Amino acid sequence: MQGPHPDGLALCRIQSALAADVVVGAGKMDIPVTAVYASDLMSDVLAYGKPGSALLTGLNSKQAAISAYMAEFRAVIFIRGKRPAEAICKFAEEKGLVVLSARDDMFEACAKIADLDGTAADPSPSEDLRPPMVEEETIRYAFLIDGHDFASAGMVSTQVKAILKTVGVEPALVRRVAICTYEGEMNVVMHADKARTELVLDDHEIRVVIDDEGKGIPDVTLAMQEGWTTATDEQRALGFGSGMGLPNIRKNADVVDLTSVVGKGTRLEMRFRVI
Amino acid sequence: MKLQDMISPLELKALTHVEDKEVEGIFISDMLSDVMSSAKAGDLWLTVQTHKNIVSAANLVDMAAIVVTHGKSVPKETVDLADRFHVAILSCDGSNFELSAKLHAIGFRPR
Numbered sequence: 001m002q003g004p005h006p007d008g009l010a011l012c013r014i015q016s017a018l019a020a021d022v023v024v025g026a027g028k029m030d031i032p033v034t035a036v037y038a039s040d041l042m043s044d045v046l047a048y049g050k051p052g053s054a055l056l057t058g059l060n061s062k063q064a065a066i067s068a069y070m071a072e073f074r075a076v077i078f079i080r081g082k083r084p085a086e087a088i089c090k091f092a093e094e095k096g097l098v099v100l101s102a103r104d105d106m107f108e109a110c111a112k113i114a115d116l117d118g119t120a121a122d123p124s125p126s127e128d129l130r131p132p133m134v135e136e137e138t139i140r141y142a143f144l145i146d147g148h149d150f151a152s153a154g155m156v157s158t159q160v161k162a163i164l165k166t167v168g169v170e171p172a173l174v175r176r177v178a179i180c181t182y183e184g185e186m187n188v189v190m191h192a193d194k195a196r197t198e199l200v201l202d203d204h205e206i207r208v209v210i211d212d213e214g215k216g217i218p219d220v221t222l223a224m225q226e227g228w229t230t231a232t233d234e235q236r237a238l239g240f241g242s243g244m245g246l247p248n249i250r251k252n253a254d255v256v257d258l259t260s261v262v263g264k265g266t267r268l269e270m271r272f273r274v275i
Numbered sequence: 276m277k278l279q280d281m282i283s284p285l286e287l288k289a290l291t292h293v294e295d296k297e298v299e300g301i302f303i304s305d306m307l308s309d310v311m312s313s314a315k316a317g318d319l320w321l322t323v324q325t326h327k328n329i330v331s332a333a334n335l336v337d338m339a340a341i342v343v344t345h346g347k348s349v350p351k352e353t354v355d356l357a358d359r360f361h362v363a364i365l366s367c368d369g370s371n372f373e374l375s376a377k378l379h380a381i382g383f384r385p386r
Contacts, residue, residue, distance in 0.1 A: 038371040040305035044323050048345065048370070056372070058309050080313065105313065106303035107321070108385035110375030227325065227350065237308060242324065 008032025009116055011075055011098055014054065017112045018102040020077060024089050025098030033074050038110050042067040042239035046179045047248045049073060051171075056109055059239045062088050063186075066154035067239070069095045070161065070178045072171065079106050091158075138202040139167060145185055147193040147214060150238065157182035160199050160208065169206070173272060176252040177206055180270045183245040184210040190235050191215065192265065206272040217260040224250060224258070276382070278319070278340055278363065285377050287342060287365040290349055291357045298339045300386040301378055303371050307332045314338060315386075319378075321371050327353040333362045340364065344371050 012029035015022060022029065037049040038056040042063050045055060051072035057064050060082040068076045069091075075098040078084055083101055084092075092099045102109055141163060143156040161178040169177075181197075188195040192214025200207045217223045224246050231241025250256050255271040278296045282289065299317030304310050305324050314320060316337040322329060323345050330353060333341050340363035343349050349364060357364045367374055 036372045038303060038375070039323055040309070041323050044305075044345065058304055058306060080309075105385070106371070107301040107375055107378070107383075110303065110372050111379040111383070111385065114372070114376035114379050227348070233307075233328070236326075237306060239305075242326070 008034050008052075009113075011054070011100075013116055014075075014077070014113055015100055017116055018077070018100070018104055018109055020100040020102035023078075023084060023099040023101050024092045025075070025096075028096070028098050031074055031098065036110070036113055037073070038106055040239055041242055041244075043183065043242055043244035043248055045073075045239075046071055046183065047244055047251065051175060056106060056113075058082060058106060060084060060088075061238060062091060063154060063238050063240070064088070065091050065095075065097060065099070066158060066182065068097055070154075070157065070175070070182045072175050074098060075100065077102055077109065079104060079109055095158075138200065139163070141199040143197040143199070145188045145195040145197055145210070145212075147188055147191070147195070147212070150189060153186060153189040153238075154182060156197055157185050160197075163199065164201070164206070167201070169201070169274070173206070173274065177208060177270075177272055180249045180252050180272075181208050181210075183249050184208070184268050184270070186240045187245055187266075187268075188212050188214075190231055190241060195265075201274070204274055206274060208270045210268045211265070212267070213265040216262040216264055217258075217266055218262050220258050220260055281319075281381070282365065284381055285367065285374065287367050290343075290354050290364045290366055291362070293340065293363045293365070294361065296339045296363070301375070301383055302338070303375065310336060310338075321374055323347055323371065325349045325353055327356050329353065330356045330360055330362050330364075333357075334360045338362075342367055342374065344369060344374055 033054040034052040037053045040059040045067045049071040054075040055068045077100040081103045160181045164174045192212035195212035198209045226247040227243040229243035235241040253270040257269040260266040298319045302314040302318040303321040310332045314336045343366045346368040
């Protein structure tokens with residue numbers, strides 16, 4: 001439970017309480033959000049945020065919009081008057097995310113939203129447009145992730161998510177795969193030189209393998225521990241690198257296989273059962 | 276409001292020694308750069324960050340205390356550093372948003 005609005009609170013009510021500017025999604029202001037997640041740490045958003053939430057953040061980077069999309073949020077509200085860049089707006093527009101910009105700081109915004117009465121909101125009917133699962137077929141895709149390329153970070157997982165949605169994988173499963181792929185992708189961007197990524201799915205299983213070339217991980221067991229990190233302050237400024245990535249992956253994937261050779265690279269295989 | 280008086284209504288847990296300070300405002304952020312640029316002296320800082328750098332940031336801005344939210348466990352080196360610099364760290368199980376709602380309910384308003 002991350003907010004007092006289990007029945008949903010229409011975005012227009014939040015927008016008017018905060019006197020926020022609608023940056024993207026003016027036509028979607030009647031959509032309800034069911035919770036509010038206030039954080040600048042994207043791994044936490046991915047780990048604890050609930051689908052249908054609004055993200056309240058001061059992290060004015062594309063990673064905020066990508067994380068919100070991966071976690072199935074409906075809106076991103078930038079605080080302290082931050083205006084998202086064109087690339088963020090374009091991404092949000094494409095993915096159907098609402099983007100607001102509010103002048104309040106995080107506490108002011110939280111307090112004003114907490115003051116709204118969620119029960120008065122009238123949630124619009126949720127739509128379910130997913131096509132039937134493709135039968136008896138193995139789908140295979142390959143992608144390349146560039147290490148150190150923070151500008152494109154998150155694009156491979158965005159494509160993976162779009163593919164899974166298109167073939168009609170159940171939304172909760174899509175979300176889990178997307179979150180794991182995104183964390184894996186960010187690890188490559190932060191710590192490796194490049195990686196081949198493979199997505200394989202059939203009726204029974206979805207498999208994502210991220211095979212990187214880079215410095216490798218000396219102690220895999222240690223790396224799986226929550227809070228353990230070698231990220232730099234610059235990387236933390238992107239909302240990642242808090243030592244939540246691999247634990248988050250383990251939480252969301254059914255099977256995780258992580259092998260690493262120091263000086264060569266790391267192979268992360270994540271498998272998800274399709275029921 | 277006095278920090279000591281907030282511990283029980285907000286169900287906070289003190290991880291360090293807590294001096295009796297006045298809390299003058301609330302600041303929520305998980306980015307140290309934002310804290311350094313926008314937080315005010317006397318603010319109570321809500322964050323999910325637990326890295327020992329939070330102690331330096333709180334100390335520089337002269338914040339009333341740090342509340343680590345979402346039940347995050349705080350590493351010993353962070354707590355030790357906080358004790359050394361007389362920065363109070365408390366923790367709570369709720370999220371940034373939930374604790375904001377409680378603070379609002381006990382009378383905190385944006386300053």
